[in-house]
Amino acid sequence: MESLLGPDHNHPEAVHRLTPVLRIETLVDGVFAIAMTILVLDLVVPQVADPAELVPRLVGMWPRFAIYAVSFVLLGAYWIAHHSQYRFIERADRIMLLLNIVFLMLVALLPFAASLMGEYPDRQVSAVFYGVLVGLIGVVGGLHWWYVTRDRRFIVPDVDLEFVTIVRRRIALTPVLALLAIGLSFVSTYASLAVYILLPSSYLLPNRLDRYFDQAPDGWPSFTANVL
């Protein structure tokens, strides 16, 4: 009886080692799905006395719709990045659990940052708060990748050193882009927003990692390139 959920009498240690990794992924999936979906709670139907005002009021909500879309795609990109890391991870320890909980605590805060930006789209504090949060999520995600790959302690044995290095450099990009957006907020909050739109595309469009994977063995499809 080979089961993930009970003792595997042939390879007990394998099952025990894998279980926490599965559980982390389940919690991560839950928090991401909820954080993404409750973004919609910030879109509140306007109360109008005169029905003719309804359409203009809805149109006037465009910054909220824009923030909704940007935040949803951004969380989606971070979710992909997180799972891509876990494709190479086969064990977890206490520090990783703590890093994951802090990571999720920041992820679950994004609906507040989105709400702030939707309510005050032209206040600099909104763009800065959003940028700091997005940057911190990137930093914690990067710390996680650095921790699991250090001395190759938690990753599957066949991960290549060049891959680890490319991903490390790539992870540094998110906080840099977040800093750029924060800098641009001194000029215009809408310029910051433009950077937040571009940020997930760096995960979702073909890139240098794809070329790397094209030469990689069969079991590494281009998907795996989406590491944070």
Next chain:
Amino acid sequence: MESLLGPDHNHPEAVHRLTPVLRIETLVDGVFAIAMTILVLDLVVPQVADPAELVPRLVGMWPRFAIYAVSFVLLGAYWIAHHSQYRFIERADRIMLLLNIVFLMLVALLPFAASLMGEYPDRQVSAVFYGVLVGLIGVVGGLHWWYVTRDRRFIVPDVDLEFVTIVRRRIALTPVLALLAIGLSFVSTYASLAVYILLPSSYLLPNRLDRYFDQAPDGWPSFTANVL
């Protein structure tokens, strides 16, 4: 050791290839379950000064209850359709991930569209917004099916060409019905609502695909007919 969650030492590439598909389904399940359940948050208990007003106020909420039921069943039908696609998919790439995130972004917006229609059931903008959203979900779902079946790149080898074609035509039905509902909103928003009630029944009632599956091999029960 045969496990979905760790390296299978006999077939490592098989596991790596399957993992992203599983993760997509988990996120999709989460977003659908949340979007469906938070529809209830739009049903707010009325505040009445005179207790005798409570029952009439609840009865007066009937359009909200109707929208709740229609939206819940509609999301349920789309959820079935999405999973039916994934029964034939064995790999994922970056484009598919992007399509899924956009799909979920539209799905998670349905509670707002439902709230708008519940608040303003007789304003045309409500019926149009709802129709555009429902239609777009269908279009993105259709793009996804077209993309995964093109050159049979992401689907299991034994999927039959006739099946792919029937499903493609079938998917075109949702945007057409949504356009019909939008057109009917010029006459009456309640006529549009009637179309939205009928729309999921096209997925849930026996249909041409069932007849196809009746002749299909054993492993394809009639359930698989519910492809978007």
Next chain:
Amino acid sequence: MESLLGPDHNHPEAVHRLTPVLRIETLVDGVFAIAMTILVLDLVVPQVADPAELVPRLVGMWPRFAIYAVSFVLLGAYWIAHHSQYRFIERADRIMLLLNIVFLMLVALLPFAASLMGEYPDRQVSAVFYGVLVGLIGVVGGLHWWYVTRDRRFIVPDVDLEFVTIVRRRIALTPVLALLAIGLSFVSTYASLAVYILLPSSYLLPNRLDRYFDQAPDGWPSFTANVL
């Protein structure tokens, strides 16, 4: 490679047959977990001008806390009942999917019924609405059990006829108790509430089905007795 998530080359039909059942359970888990957890959103921290009022105001919220607890445990019991059914089910069809979506639509409505009862604990309409909803959830759950066991079409072959019959009778209990609670609401809404407290205990306490399972083969632990 034996996997639930991809084609099993030895037993392809087995995998295809099982997948929809797994997906139904995932959606059900999600909707139940969310419906249970958002019950807390009805507990709103009171706004007081004089800090000395805070404790009396919190104490005065006791009906809301009571409804919270009753509804949480009731949903928990229904969740157990639903999964117990699925322990014997190996296939799904279109009708079952529809029944499940209607079942979940009613389940997700319970937070509204709980909110109504918390806001107006002594209005009969609250107790009646709650009772009708709880009864309907039982009726749809019963229809589902009747449908899957009819001609033993969807259940595993080794389920015993006596078991099916005991469960069928047992399921009839929930709507009967709900009717009793509705009747008692003509006397007092708190008498109805008492019935709603007792209702889940009929699933959670040892009962006739346990005695049945004590004589059953090894693989049927007493847990399975919790069929709706």
Next chain:
Amino acid sequence: MESLLGPDHNHPEAVHRLTPVLRIETLVDGVFAIAMTILVLDLVVPQVADPAELVPRLVGMWPRFAIYAVSFVLLGAYWIAHHSQYRFIERADRIMLLLNIVFLMLVALLPFAASLMGEYPDRQVSAVFYGVLVGLIGVVGGLHWWYVTRDRRFIVPDVDLEFVTIVRRRIALTPVLALLAIGLSFVSTYASLAVYILLPSSYLLPNRLDRYFDQAPDGWPSFTANVL
């Protein structure tokens, strides 16, 4: 065909026995993920007339941000503790299901306790309510561990008696810390808050159980130390 989700024709009883344990974990994951994520709903963007007030108002929200972080990490620690228990559990019965539902009912109440503390950070009732709830979650978690390990009825056979005893003592720590926080609330609610910050660190930092696991066989990585 070795599957967790359908009849295993070689070991049918094994599958039936495991299923409820898996389902409990899924519901637990869902409730924890939602309770953690909806903590953010208590962070409401302030409405200001004069834009210059926005930053001071956000800074003034610091107790809410602090409670958010403390509650998120605390729930994360309890989630780890719960799953650590289930790594040793191979069966479930009716009493365990009831204990789990009561456990989750308390867990899902934490967002209310957090909201109370965020709204009235210097009222003693907030710190006491939070402490009673956190203590009760620990007590129910402890009852659960005591119940499953009593006569080793529900745990895997190879769990060592010394381990069970260390964990039992360790579990007693949470209610003791909660009582300490309640006591300190007579001095200052911020002193209580400090205890709530320390509480999860007792799960997340290296401790006596780690030393135990360092000598344990391979399949017991240090992660398993995080038992409630």
